Amino acid sequence: MRMLFCAGAxxxxxxxxxxxxxxxxxxxxxxxxxxxxxxxxRAMAAGTTMFEQTLDGAHLPAFVTLLDGTPSGSFHLELxxxxxxxxxxxxxxxxxxxxxxxxxxxxxxLNCPVDANCGLAGAMAAGSAAASGVTRFHCGADVQRYDGxxxxxxxxxxxxxxxxxxxxxxxxxxxVPVELDKLEPSLPDFNFQxxxxxxxxxxxxxxxxxxxxxxxxxxxxxxxxxxxDTGIKGIGAAxxxxxxxxxxxxxxxxxxxxxxxxxxxxxxxxxxxxxxxACLTTPxxxxxxxxxxxxxxxxxxxxxxxAITATNERERGQNATVGMVNDVAGCKTEECRLDTGxxxxxxxxxxxxxxxxxxxxxxxxxxxxxxxxxxx
Numbered sequence: 492m493r494m495l496f497c498a499g500a501x502x503x504x505x506x507x508x509x510x511x512x513x514x515x516x517x518x519x520x521x522x523x524x525x526x527x528x529x530x531x532x533r534a535m536a537a538g539t540t541m542f543e544q545t546l547d548g549a550h551l552p553a554f555v556t557l558l559d560g561t562p563s564g565s566f567h568l569e570l571x572x573x574x575x576x577x578x579x580x581x582x583x584x585x586x587x588x589x590x591x592x593x594x595x596x597x598x599x600x601l602n603c604p605v606d607a608n609c610g611l612a613g614a615m616a617a618g619s620a621a622a623s624g625v626t627r628f629h630c631g632a633d634v635q636r637y638d639g640x641x642x643x644x645x646x647x648x649x650x651x652x653x654x655x656x657x658x659x660x661x662x663x664x665x666x667v668p669v670e671l672d673k674l675e676p677s678l679p680d681f682n683f684q685x686x687x688x689x690x691x692x693x694x695x696x697x698x699x700x701x702x703x704x705x706x707x708x709x710x711x712x713x714x715x716x717x718x719x720d721t722g723i724k725g726i727g728a729a730x731x732x733x734x735x736x737x738x739x740x741x742x743x744x745x746x747x748x749x750x751x752x753x754x755x756x757x758x759x760x761x762x763x764x765x766x767x768x769a770c771l772t773t774p775x776x777x778x779x780x781x782x783x784x785x786x787x788x789x790x791x792x793x794x795x796x797x798a799i800t801a802t803n804e805r806e807r808g809q810n811a812t813v814g815m816v817n818d819v820a821g822c823k824t825e826e827c828r829l830d831t832g833x834x835x836x837x838x839x840x841x842x843x844x845x846x847x848x849x850x851x852x853x854x855x856x857x858x859x860x861x862x863x864x865x866x867x
Contacts, residue, residue: 511564512592513557519572519580519599520679522628522689523548527572527579530599532557536566548630552596564588568611572599580604584611601691604705626679628689631791635686635840636832637815637861644858646796647783649765654752661697662748666712668696671751671764680757683788685733686817687863690786693764695749699738699811701764701784702731716740718848719816720823732818737782737795738856740811742766743775755788762786771805779806795846796858808852815861816843824848832864 521527523546532542532555544553559566565587572580580599603609649657656677660669671693683690685703694702698716702708708731715727716739722729730736745768753762763785770778781798793815801807820842821827822834827841834841846859 510558510560511588511590513559513588514592514594515555515557515570516552516594516596517544517555517570517599518552518596519546520627521572521580521599521601521691522630523551524574525630525688526601526628527574527599529573531569531571531573531578533569533571534566535569536561536563548627551627559588570597570599571605578605581608582611583608586611601705628679628691629682630689631684631687632863632865632867633687634684634791634863635842635866636864637793637844638831638864639814639829639844639846639859639861641857642794642796642860644794644796644860646781646798646858647763647765647785648750648767648781648798649752649763649783650747650750650767652752652754652763654754654763657750657752659748659750660695661744662746666697668694668702668707668709670694670707674751674753674762677753681753681760681762681786681788682758683760683762683786683791684863685735685793685815688733693751693762695751695764696731697744697749697766698742699740699766699769699782700731700734700736702734704731704733708732708734716810716812718812718824719814719819719843719845722819723823729819730812730816732816735784735793735795735815736812737764737766737784738780738797738808738811738813740771740805742780743770743773743778745769745775745778758789760788762788771803771810790862792860792862794858794860797856799856801855804851808847808850808856810849811856812845812848813856813859814843814845814847816845818842 529545534540568586569583571578580603582603658673690703694708719730721727747767749766751764755761763783765783767781768778769780779800783796785794799806821839824845826835832841832844
């Protein structure tokens with residue numbers, strides 16, 4: 492078995508005589524380097540040959556030349572995308588050379604995580620779907636904290652705004668978060684980032700929050716609303732990571748469920764998610780609780796706005812948690828400054844911004860905004 496990898500045709504011709512040559516054209520619809528920063532190519536026949544290449548977002552697709560001297564030209568190929576040392580995406584399959592030289596586009600897709608990797612499409616002669624023309628997610632500054640403050644921006648109900656793309660979810664009484672899958676084709680062109688990472692999915696929970704995780708943030712609906720630092724304090728399960736809480740509480744939805752809409756043109760787009768006329772009791776008739784999360788593409792800020800006719804203490808936030816969390820790692824909530832996102836003890840990023848948790852707001856819940864602080 493003789494199989495070699497060479498990064499580029501010139502090196503390939505210098506290093507190898509006249510073997511069969513395959514040029515892999517590797518591309519991805521993930522963000523580079525914020526989602527993946529390295530690709531590993533592994534070929535297996537009688538033995539195993541491996542090649543790693545660092546990805547540069549400005550020079551994609553990446554080209555890797557495989558030189559094969561096996562008798563049959565048949566081998567198993569695996570391509571894995573890494574973020575630092577962690578594998579995050581993978582495609583794999585059996586391939587067959589059909590000529591002395593071939594070009595093969597290969598896509599590392601966001602929908603191909605390592606625990607459910609995708610197969611390579613067809614034989615080498617047929618080829619897989621071309622990687623050209625792919626829309627890649629843009630990576631921005633390495634934002635680790637936000638400035639949080641009350642805003643005079645008013646409440647907008649996504650259920651009544653005529654956005655260019657709209658929808659409703661959670662109208663069937665479901666308790667677990669659901670994915671806004673109809674919105675996902677628009678996300679690569681929605682240049683918004685959460686803690687410096689592009690968002691690929693939006694999950695909506697009936698309990699007043701959204702999450703940008705790759706997988707369902709609470710698939711069994713077991714997380715109990717509470718402070719963000721429960722994990723640090725060891726008093727309960729941590730909140731769902733990569734989440735924004737407009738009013739995290741046990742909510743009963745109104746007849747419209749949760750509405751969402753996207754409006755505006757690229758560069759100035761907004762995504763709104765609204766819990767409209769919801770209740771904190773069961774069943775829900777004409778609810779007093781309406782809350783909207785707005786994602787602002789132009790400034791990459793997050794706005795929480797409300798229309799709450801408060802008639803009791805729960806509607807004033809007594810059992811609710813409001814804020815946003817990436818990964819609680821820096822310090823406890825009483826040690827985190829909301830205006831800077833930094834821990835008072837060591838000036839490290841908190842990993843979250845908690846406005847309040849289970850604390851009565853005497854004058855009602857205020858509209859709030861979070862603006863990213865550029866590390867530069």
